[in-house]
Amino acid sequence: MDYGYIRVSSTDQNEDRQLVALRRKGIPDKRLYIDKQSGKDFERPKYKRLARRLRQGDLLYILSIDRLGRNYKEIQEQWRILTQEKGVDICVLDMPLLDTRQGKDLMGTFIADLVLQILSFAAQSERENIKKRQAEGIAAAKARGVKFGRPPLPLPDNFYEVHKAWREKKIALRQAAKACGMPVGTFYTKAVKFEKSTIL
Secondary structure: OEEEEEEEOOOOOOOHHHHHHHHOOOOOHHHEEEEEOOOOOOOOHHHHHHHHHOOOOOEEEEOOHHHHOOOHHHHHHHHHHHHHHOOOEEEEOOOOOOEOOOOOOHHHHHHHHHHHHHHHHHHHHHHHHHHHHHHHHHHHHHHOOOOOOOOOOOOOOOHHHHHHHHHOOOOOHHHHHHHOOOOHHHHHHHHHHHHHHHHO
16 A cells, blocks of 8 residues: 655644655545654654554665754664564655665665665754754844843832832742742742842
């Protein structure tokens, strides 16, 4: 029986290109499995369901090796489990050498294994390069003064009055935090920042 596996990195990416390629192989939608998440590991619900369903003699289509995953060791491990332990054939559509139905002799297996190693290494390298570029982009943005995360909430109108009463030990920290509608830790952090700013 033929199956197809599709992965896109997030809900913002479109899986249409992969769907078209796999449907051309005559795979019905009920045997197409789609995950919308990172390829850093194989903790993906649809992939796990597919792996449980695959049986010896089945054929799994994927469009490209990086759709299977981006972790060098895990791609090779999953390939081994599917092809050797489960007896499943795999066809990578954009890389004809990665079709386990072809060249099942020693030389064919050697070539397929070699290509798999190179491509899975390339997939992981690209993932690491993406992370590096993201980190560099964030660092550059921070250097330009770009702020990340939610903007801080404004202090409540009664904060200064409550802070003064707390500093003069007229009320306890917990009472002060409650009066301002804040957790104790948040009130204390805001109070320290406020005091530093007034000293400066």
